[in-house]
Amino acid sequence: MVTGCVDLHQSLKSADSSSVPIPPPLPSKPNGHHRRHGNDVAPGLKNSSVSTATRDMWDRLFNDAYKADVVIYTDNGNIIYAHSNIIGSASTVIKGMLKQAERHGKWHTISIRGVPHDAVRVFIRFLYSSCYEKEEVNQFIMHLLLLSHAYVVPQLKRLCEWHLEHGLLNTENVIDVFQLALLCDFPRLGLISHRMIMKHFKELYATEAWVAMKKSHPFLEKEIRESMIIEENTRKERIRKRNEERIYSQLYEAMEALVHICRDGCKTIGPHDKDFKPNHATCHYEACKGLESLIRHFAACKFRVPGGCVQCKRMWQLLELHSRVCADSDQCRVPLCRNLKGKMEKQSKKDEVRWKLLVKNVLGSKKIGGSPFFLPVTCC
Incomplete structure (x- = not known):
């Protein structure tokens, strides 16, 4: 069941009616379908106005790989079939990869490695219809965050940020999110994760994630330590001024x-x-x-x-x-x-x-x- 969908389809306007004001849409009835999807879609990523049949058609095109012309190799020798005109239009990075890819007959071959096969599959499916399963986003949020940046898919990038802000960011993944946010240009997410680290510093300091960050990105660990010193001094100064x-x-x-x-x-x-x-x-x-x-x-x-x-x-x-x-x-x-x-x-x-x-x-x-x-x- 699709639990979220980004609207990439806009209604066409005829040239001769451009001067006529567009009337506001009629209020939609609060049926069960809208209630089911409303809380699962990030602001700015509108619920799709495309019919369920159309979305099912896009999913079927992806799942059945009808007239596919791209083979995507993932980890452990797994393969995903896709259509070059669709995934190339959704990602300029993939479009460039397809131009340079080796070709065997009608087949273009590219590789997306370093993340689980199922995460790549969720990512490619999103490129087709901008639809997603909430459970899959919850499971692969970190991988999708990385893929959205690496392959320049802003809709997916905003989607991942919103879900992390609204429930998926926790003390178990906040250090990894903090590193990804700073290294992959997620400024708002970096600020939010930084605040959470400051709040739970004593708890996070003893974790394996902290040790790994200290080894791989020592400048980030140093930045947090300095922030803690500044925060503590600021807190003491506030107390001193309040007492005075x-x-x-x-x-x-x-x-x-x-x-x-x-x-x-x-x-x-x-x-x-x-x-x-x-x-x-x-x-x-x-x-x-x-x-x-x-x-x-x-x-x-x-x-x-x-x-x-x-x-x-x-x-x-x-x-x-x-x-x-x-x-x-x-x-x-x-x-x-x-x-x-x-x-x-x-x-x-x-x-x-x-x-x-x-x-x-x-x-x-x-x-x-x-x-x-x-x-x-x-x-x-």
């Missing part, structure tokens, strides 16, 4: 929470002139809880000097960061904001550059909008 962005975002939220606590108060902590109610509204700043305990420690710690203790040092850093992002120190209610801003000029150039970069990243973590109490991002 998260830290900068948390610092921005901490700056907002600090202004909120010192200006409005939160729960049981805030400015001295703020009256706190028992049923205080729930705070929407997640950083408030951590800042509340840090501020209480800072207020009660006996070593409340920079470097005195780890928690106090952290509080000093938050206060200095706030003073650098604050838009108006004169109106700000965060403690020491104006004093710390005034001490910026006394810092070393190296420290100043480091602080400016931190401020830029913290303010830049707020992608949309920003607090009215902080400097705009463009200032840095």
Whole structure:
């Protein structure tokens, strides 16, 4: 049963009707025949509009070898009979072979070796009617891929690529497909197989196919290794940037929470002139809880000097960061904001550059909008 067919036949148009628009085709009924073939044919390789009887005639012509004039020798002494005008028209390479082939009476003789006899038979049958059995494509996909390139049959080439993309490419054949794709000009297939190798690198590295590739095409094996190094470095860099962005975002939220606590108060902590109610509204700043305990420690710690203790040092850093992002120190209610801003000029150039970069990243973590109490991002 034919499970796929490429349409090589187009309807003829008469010269006197060329100016008349062609009406769209009527919608076809979803009968069983179309459903059976629809999912087995690659996009761009249309289901044939030729009748089943016509396709059967082409198959019969090939199978019965009626008035054949070509003998094709395959491995193990097997023979396939074909018609020179058909296979020569389907492949320019075979056409050239036929011109140079030895002739014995009416018979041209050519050889297609290096692939199984049955794969050559599937290939020659495709040249007749562009029809194929899905089971045969599944079985001989690698050989057909090679034959389609060697004998320049673009329809078969696209067919093999499509079937590999849609289910036939797996960890057992991906290394062979990768080599064929690069050596036989299948760029899209090469990219897809390369991605699969990268994804299953640890599994494929120990296979015989990998060892064979390393011996026959060492430059490909080297390319994959280098790609793995680049991929790993890229992955680590993405993780690093993601972690940095998260830290900068948390610092921005901490700056907002600090202004909120010192200006409005939160729960049981805030400015001295703020009256706190028992049923205080729930705070929407997640950083408030951590800042509340840090501020209480800072207020009660006996070593409340920079470097005195780890928690106090952290509080000093938050206060200095706030003073650098604050838009108006004169109106700000965060403690020491104006004093710390005034001490910026006394810092070393190296420290100043480091602080400016931190401020830029913290303010830049707020992608949309920003607090009215902080400097705009463009200032840095």
